[in-house]
Amino acid sequence: MVKLLIVDDHAVVRSGLMMLLNGKNNIEVIGEASEGDEAIQKAKELNPDVVLMDLSMPHGKDGLTATQELHALMPNISILILTMHDDEEYLFRAIHAGASGYILKNAPHEDLLGAIESVSSGNAYLTPSATKVLMSGYLDRVKKGDNADSFAILSEREKEVLEWIAKGYSNKDIAEHLVISVKTVESHKSNLMEKLGLKTRPELVKYAMKKGLLHFE
Template sequence: MAKIHILVADDHTIVREGVSLLLQSEPDIEVVGEARNGREAVDKTLQLHPDVVLMDIAMPEINGLDATKRIKAARSEAHVLVLTVHESDEYFFQALQAGASGYVLKGATSAELVAAVRAVYSGGIYLHPSVAEKLVADYLKRDSSQTNQHDRYASLTPREREVLILIAEGATNQKIASKLVLSTSTVQTHRANIMEKLNLHNRAELIKYAIRQGLIQLE
């Protein structure tokens, strides 16, 4: 059976040694090296050709994110699995952008870590369950906010939609009145209704809304 060759990069000695020992106890995993900082992680990846690099983020010399970028640029076949205490989306997205194939939190169990190593080795993406949960929650929140905006737009009358576009394009009340053959006071009423229905408070918000909804385009 071909073993998964892994390099463990972490600046905390005990963590590095312990995690290496833990992985080494798996029959299909062989720890081929350890690195104490990002620079060593890059050098040892090029020298030892591990299949998977287990990478901490906060490390001296070069941090784990920069080391990941360098590793992927020099040896794209190496799979980088980030092991970190950072739960924020910011780090997670940066890690994926840098080329990492997985993101495991240090709060994981050893079984989860081993599963993550096997998943990225097989070419998959591994997300720690709490990170995945957070991403799904964010997605649903965003989706629900988009649905709300869509519902609000649907509540506008055809005439209000025309007025909305003209306001967003920078037309004055008088100009809109003249173009749509309405009185300026009617345009003002339409304007107030649009603001209320869309929960907008000024023209800048209205323009942003129109751009986001694709009603007008930036030149």
Template structure:
């Protein structure tokens, strides 16, 4: 029997350990590698050429699961990506599908559901957890299936704070001092913001902030 080769990508070792044990207990599955962040995931995918990648959405070092998924699939188009997320949210769901993911499952799901999802995407079918299926149907019935998602809603509250301050001209150090975080942490947040909003330059970021009305200064 050919085993399904799976690559695990999650920044929490305890999550990877649990899934690793579950998958390797199956006669038709084999974990061929693990990665804790996006760049490592791309390198591991090239090295192991997995059939299925279980991909976390939120990871450190500025490369999230969405951008990692998109890049991996450009290199290995036959690989299937199953997003494993804690977010039961329209914005993340539709962005994941747009990035090319074959499935979207929640971390709160039972182990048997995860195993079924892996087998389903491996066999060329899409997998969405029941709540996601309902969201897709509702959007289709409401005629919104082709509408562009508002990427601003993908940002965390901290990222929204940093976006506003950076657009107003504050340096990383000044933002860090205001929010009591390090300059390096600010830079990581900025990278995440640029990825999520699909922006490439500071000018784009400022233009986005102006459009969203984020440049109001307090007296």
């Protein structure tokens, strides 16, 4: 039996998911939470196999932060992100935070059941659109002729800034961590994009993943 904890700030959504999932495909819903801190506490009390985690919970700790903290505290629990955000930056940040899977709220019920089964077995699950994002990023880099030399031309400080960007930190946060000005961070970011031939922050995240700057357990 797969023990499931549902985390969403909307009571109606939680009730609907419970009715949909409880008793299906060997799933038992053992609890629910409305925000991140409550989710972590319930996970400690109930020790679920899978946590079904929403990202946007404005009246408490958000899903990304809760995922990161819960993964650090209880790495044996699989966290499946269930969200409306079909956005590559959210996807990469969720993976880096320790999520085992990422699926959209508009996905068919059968896909959600399959995703829970997959992550409970220790496998990863990505919604088809997320898989397409990853593949697209890889193919784009291949077409651009990306190789080891592109990383070699970066300064040590630029590599540091790239790593913090990839982890989802804002320019202000990076400046505080590295004890430099926000203007200097923006300058390093601009230089990174010029040297690597990239145009957006998500492209920098993809590049960092390819170069092994993000480490997943």
